Amino acid sequence: MLKIIWVVLSLILIGLIFLRTPQNQGLASFSTKSNLLGSPSSAEQFLNNLTIILMISYFLFAIFLNYSN
Template sequence: MLKQIVFIISIFLILIIFLRVPQESVGLSSFATKSDLLGSPSSAQRSLNIITGIAILIYFAIAIKLNSNL
């Protein structure tokens, strides 16, 4: 069960990192600012930082739990 949760969190982290808006004004950032895909860039960046941090902490907690059972 925990291995499945770790797999889902891993995929989630990969996807959320791809959603991050680049700092430069090229590529995805110009798309995100024109389409308001994630809301305002500053609030979207803050939300993604919080979600990423929480997901990483959950991932580490489960990884430690799985390693202690070996």
């Protein structure tokens, strides 16, 4: 059961990382980005927090599954 959760968690993390847009897009980002030094939008902040929580959970599951065998 834990291995299934671990696999699903890894697939969600891979999807989140691939769907994220890059933060730095070269010189074009200076002309198109109005909030250059400000905080990210609430949706981007939510995705950042979600990614961090999922990564920590992934590593905790990996450690637990490594020592349970």
